[in-house]
Amino acid sequence: MRVFVEGVGVRGPGLNGWQASCAVFAGSAGYVPAPPVLPSSEWLPPAERRRTVPTVKLALAVGGEAITQSQRDPAVTSSVFSSSCGDGETIHHIFEVLASPEREVSPTRFHNSVHNAPAGYWSIATQSREPSTSLCCYDASFSAGLLEAAVQATVEARTVILIVYDLPYPEPLHAKRPIGATFGTALVLTPQAGERSLARLDIQLTCGGATPTAMSDPALEQLRIGNPAARSLPLLSLLARREAGTVVLQHIADNRIDVSLEPC
Amino acid sequence: MHTLVLSHLSIVNSLGAGLAATHAALRERRSGLQPCRFETVTLPTYVGEVAGVDEVRIRADLAHFDCRNNRLAQMGLEQDGFARGVAVARDKYGPERIGLFLGTSTSGIFDTELAYRRRDPRTGALPAEFRYSSTQNTFSLADFVRRYFDLHGPAAVVSSACSTTAKVFGNAARMISAGLCEAAIVGGADSLCLTTLYGFHSLGLVSEAPCRPFDAQRNGISIGEGAGFALLEKATGQENGDAVLLLGVGESSDAYHMSTPHPEGLGARLAMERALAAAQLSPGSIDYVNLHGTASKTNDAAEDRAICDLFGTHTPCSSTKGWTGHTLGTAGITEAIISALSIRHGLLPGSVHTLGVDPALRSRYLVENQSARVDRVMSNSFGFGGSNCSVILGRAG
Numbered sequence: 001m002r003v004f005v006e007g008v009g010v011r012g013p014g015l016n017g018w019q020a021s022c023a024v025f026a027g028s029a030g031y032v033p034a035p036p037v038l039p040s041s042e043w044l045p046p047a048e049r050r051r052t053v054p055t056v057k058l059a060l061a062v063g064g065e066a067i068t069q070s071q072r073d074p075a076v077t078s079s080v081f082s083s084s085c086g087d088g089e090t091i092h093h094i095f096e097v098l099a100s101p102e103r104e105v106s107p108t109r110f111h112n113s114v115h116n117a118p119a120g121y122w123s124i125a126t127q128s129r130e131p132s133t134s135l136c137c138y139d140a141s142f143s144a145g146l147l148e149a150a151v152q153a154t155v156e157a158r159t160v161i162l163i164v165y166d167l168p169y170p171e172p173l174h175a176k177r178p179i180g181a182t183f184g185t186a187l188v189l190t191p192q193a194g195e196r197s198l199a200r201l202d203i204q205l206t207c208g209g210a211t212p213t214a215m216s217d218p219a220l221e222q223l224r225i226g227n228p229a230a231r232s233l234p235l236l237s238l239l240a241r242r243e244a245g246t247v248v249l250q251h252i253a254d255n256r257i258d259v260s261l262e263p264c
Numbered sequence: 265m266h267t268l269v270l271s272h273l274s275i276v277n278s279l280g281a282g283l284a285a286t287h288a289a290l291r292e293r294r295s296g297l298q299p300c301r302f303e304t305v306t307l308p309t310y311v312g313e314v315a316g317v318d319e320v321r322i323r324a325d326l327a328h329f330d331c332r333n334n335r336l337a338q339m340g341l342e343q344d345g346f347a348r349g350v351a352v353a354r355d356k357y358g359p360e361r362i363g364l365f366l367g368t369s370t371s372g373i374f375d376t377e378l379a380y381r382r383r384d385p386r387t388g389a390l391p392a393e394f395r396y397s398s399t400q401n402t403f404s405l406a407d408f409v410r411r412y413f414d415l416h417g418p419a420a421v422v423s424s425a426c427s428t429t430a431k432v433f434g435n436a437a438r439m440i441s442a443g444l445c446e447a448a449i450v451g452g453a454d455s456l457c458l459t460t461l462y463g464f465h466s467l468g469l470v471s472e473a474p475c476r477p478f479d480a481q482r483n484g485i486s487i488g489e490g491a492g493f494a495l496l497e498k499a500t501g502q503e504n505g506d507a508v509l510l511l512g513v514g515e516s517s518d519a520y521h522m523s524t525p526h527p528e529g530l531g532a533r534l535a536m537e538r539a540l541a542a543a544q545l546s547p548g549s550i551d552y553v554n555l556h557g558t559a560s561k562t563n564d565a566a567e568d569r570a571i572c573d574l575f576g577t578h579t580p581c582s583s584t585k586g587w588t589g590h591t592l593g594t595a596g597i598t599e600a601i602i603s604a605l606s607i608r609h610g611l612l613p614g615s616v617h618t619l620g621v622d623p624a625l626r627s628r629y630l631v632e633n634q635s636a637r638v639d640r641v642m643s644n645s646f647g648f649g650g651s652n653c654s655v656i657l658g659r660a661g
Contacts, residue, residue, distance in 0.1 A: 001442060048522075084401065086423075091373070091459075098458045099380040110463030111523040111648055114369065115402055115423035120649025123517035129534055131515035132651065133431060136402035136421045144420045148435065151442045155265070172389050173376075176396040205444055207360035207416050252410070252419050255360075 001150045001204075004197040004264065006159075007070030007188035008239060009062030011036050012223060012230065013181045017065055024220075025233075025240035031219050036182050043125035051108055052121060054167055055087040058184040059118035060125060063163045066186035067126075070159075070196060074126035077188070078152055078160045079119060082135040082145030084228040085179060086115045088169035118163070141166070142231045143249040143257045146187075150203050153189045162187045164229040180226020185236060197264040199239055209254045213247040235259055265441050265542070267499040268510040269660065272349030274340050274451075275601045277490030277588045278312030282343045287605050293633065295587050295616045297474040297486050302456050307465055310474045312488025312589030313456060314339070329408040331372035331399035337453035340491030341412060349495050350413050353447050363445035364419035365435040366406045367428030367452035369593030369647075371421075372399030374457035405453060417445045421452075423593070425647030426556070427515075428452065429492070430596030430655050434513040436496050451493035454593035460487055467523060475559035475590070477583035477615050478568070478629045480622040482559040488589025492597035505661025508604040511640065512543025518650025525563055525646060529570030532556075532644065535652035536574055539642060543656045547575045550656070551636070552612050554599045554643040557583020558590050567644065568625040575627070582630040586616040596645040596653065603641040603657050610637050 008018045013033040015021040023029035040049050041060035052060075059081065067074045090113045097105055111117070116134035123132060131152075137144035142164045149162035165184035169177055193200065213234035215221040224233045234247040242263045249257045275282065278296025279289035289296065297310040320335035341347055353362060379394040398404050406421045418439055422431050429452040436448035464470045464487060471484035499509055516538060518531035525532065540547060553575070556567055564583075571581060584602050591598050606612060612634040621629050640658040 084403070086402065094459055094463070095373075095377060095380040098377050098462060099383075103458065103462050105459070105462045105466045107463075107466040107523075110459070110466055113459065113463070114425045114648045116425055116647070116649040116651055117522065119424065119517070119651065120522050123519045123650055124521070127519045129517050129519050129531055131434075131538075132424075132517050133422055133435070133515075134424045134649075134651075136423055137419070138397060138401055138403040138407065141403075144418075147418060147444070148420065148438075151438045151444065155438045155441045172383060173396065176390060176394060177401070205418060252407075253416065255416065255418070 001154050003150045003153045003189040003191060003201050004193050005187055005199045005201060005239065006190055006194065006196050007066035009065030009186035010236060011058055011061050012183040022240040025237040031217050033219055041125050044121065048121060048124055053087055053090055053112055055165060056118050056121045058165045058182065059163050060122060062184040062186040063122055063161055066188045067161055070188040072159055072188060075128045076130060077128065078130045078158055079122060079132040080145050080149040080152065080160060080162045081119045082141045082164045084136060084138050084141045084166050085169060085177060087112055087117060088167060088173060092170050092173055139228050140251050141228045143251045147205060147257060149189050153191045157191050159190050162189060164232065166227050166229045181223055183223060183227040183230040185229060185232045193264060199264055200262040202260040204258045206256050206258060210248050210256045212250040265437050268437060268496040269499040269503055270494045270508045270510065270604060271497045272346050272495040273601050273604060274343040274346035275492040276314055276339045276343055277591060277598055278314055278488055279587060281339060283605065287609060289587060290611060290613045293616050295474060297589055305458060305461055307461060308472045309470050310486045311456060312486065314489055326408060326411055328395055329398045329404065331375040333368060333372045333405060333453050333455040334408045336455045336489060336491045337405055337408060340453060340493055346493055353495060354413065357446040359414055360416040361446040362415050363417045363436060363439045363448035364406050364410055364415055365432040365448055365450050366409060367422045367432050367593050368402060368405045368454050369423060369425050369428055370454060370457050370460060371402045371404050373459055374455060376400045377458050424651040425649060426592050426595050427645045427647040427651040427653040428593040428596060430645035430653035431515060433510055433655050434515055437510065437513060447495065447497045449493055449495055451597040452594050453491035454489060454591055456489045460592060469560050471559065474617045475585055476617045477557035477559040477585055478564050478621050478625055479618045480620050482561065482564060484560055485558045486589040488591040490588060490591040490594045490598050492594055492601050503660035506608055507660035508607050509658050509660050511658045512539045512656040514538030514542060514654045516652045520650055523648050525566040527566055529566040531650055531652045532567055532646055533570040533574055535654040536642065539654035539656050550579055550640050550642050551638045552606055552641050553579055553581035554603050554641060555581050555583040556644045556646045557585055559585060564625065568627050571627040577626050577628055580612055580628050580630050582613055582615045584613050586618060599643045600655050600657065603643045606641055607638050607657060607659050610635055612636055612638065
């Protein structure tokens with residue numbers, strides 16, 4: 001499958017936006033992890049903005065950055081969201097309340113607990129009535145999202161925004177599913193090359209194992225291994241370096257996805 | 265897009281295990297809703313609980329996947345010769361050429377709810393035997409089914425609340441069209457848990473009586489659970505006349521509110537229009553619409569508006585949630601399979617528990633069952649976050 005990247009968004013520790021992070025990904029600036037900044041989306045109406053949780057802030061921040069860079073209208077862009085763990089903070093609070101005698105679940109927490117909450121807020125923020133899907137593929141959530149977004153772009157010949165994010169669980173779930181740090185990324189994918197295309201991606205799903213591409217910087221490699229959304233880092237690095245190359249992403253079990261990138 | 269045939273189906277819900285049990289209950293107008301006695305839940309409500317889930321033993325080699333949701337999934341996989349159908353397809357296409365696109369809204373979180381009662385009083389830690397990845401994580405369902413059948417094709421779980429297992433038909437159709445697999449299993453499992461029972465209650469959306477879709481006195485949903493699966497293969501044109509085809513899928517977003525549908529049903533209407541466009545059909549060619557019809561005041565009013573705007577007031581439609589309850593993440597596959605039964609058996613199910621249709625609703629809502637030839641059915645599923653999906657199924661011959 002062949003698609004073109006028109007916009008990129010990224011948020012993570014010490015990574016506050018694509019432009020600000022390109023030098024780090026390209027290796028021309030050192031990587032200094034620091035708590036990520038998660039702004040509230042100005043596109044949301046005030047009532048919704050007040051209720052947004054970190055997952056929604058993260059997803060809307062990276063999605064907003066990528067779609068702005070592409071200059072595409074989000075209202076006519078389909079979206080694919082993917083996350084391993086969804087909103088860990090919210091579900092933890094619900095579990096605590098349900099283990100207490102009162103069991104008084106907050107209605108806002110409950111509707112925020114659905115896996116597609118960021119997709120719902122994105123649709124409200126962008127006034128998009130286009131199709132949107134929300135996936136989970138455990139550690140392969142980035143590659144599964146990329147595959148689905150590329151399939152939608154090619155089969156339905158339309159622009160698709162891919163938004164992938166994961167945040168650490170609070171304890172006690174963190175001990176059972178440790179996510180190292182907050183990380184989110186977004187890619188605007190189109191089926192045809194355009195004047196704002198940054199790169200061409202050729203994506204191939206292969207049955208048969210291979211070692212996924214690693215990051216050479218130890219701190220970035222730790223981020224990649226520690227957060228399913230950060231499995232995107234080798235691809236983001238190729239994009240930042242504007243170099244042709246191929247990265248291998250782990251898919252499910254013994255499947256892998258090879259992504260060959262050619263700058264436009 | 266290729267035309268796909270639903271070559272094997274399986275279902276389990278509060279009406280019983282297997283297609284015949286669901287079909288018989290629909291014919292006999294026997295609802296699966298009972299006063300809630302689930303676990304320690306004290307809410308005054310009715311639920312569609314599946315009998316025998318606690319007794320299911322997860323296949324020994326997959327014991328680490330043991331949780332209520334995967335037990336329910338395994339019950340589904342073992343009905344209606346489904347596993348045999350998948351084994352034949354596996355031999356025919358190869359395990360790497362069968363995709364797996366399943367849905368669940370709450371996966372195995374019931375077992376995490378129980379684990380939170382057994383935290384270490386000193387450290388707060390969860391019990392040592394609690395396994396996150398194979399139970400609570402949303403992907404656990406597909407990981408379990410993938411291993412159950414030893415499949416190696418592309419796989420994902422879609423989790424978009426109550427539209428989930430309608431949307432998986434779209435995922436499968438796209439993946440097959442893109443050549444990433446030759447066939448696909450779609451469907452899913454969603455099981456009762458305290459999060460949804462107390463959560464929907466907190467929103468004031470749960471009825472104290474069995475739900476009454478489209479009734480003037482409707483006052484909320486009844487929650488159910490279930491599992492359902494369909495094997496999708498490319499149609500050859502040689503199918504027998506009773507074979508059921510996937511004709512079209514339409515998806516949309518409301519862009520309105522997280523837990524309330526657009527009052528004019530704009531998103532719902534868009535999903536239905538897109539499904540019709542994908543199937544290259546006009547509204548007049550649909551014989552029956554299986555509604556989302558949750559029995560909440562706002563859902564039924566918005567859906568009725570969308571139906572009347574698109575179809576007018578002549579197309580027969582009904583909600584079957586009075587039978588099964590709202591099975592949330594499995595509503596899509598449950599009602600797609602009921603739609604397939606409708607085509608196979610010429611049955612237009614009415615609406616149990618609905619006593620008097622709300623005069624403010626104008627669509628042709630069926631309360632009593634009808635027998636008629638059914639060639640094409642639309643099934644609607646709408647969820648939190650304004651996620652909408654309509655699926656059109658049709659007779660091959």
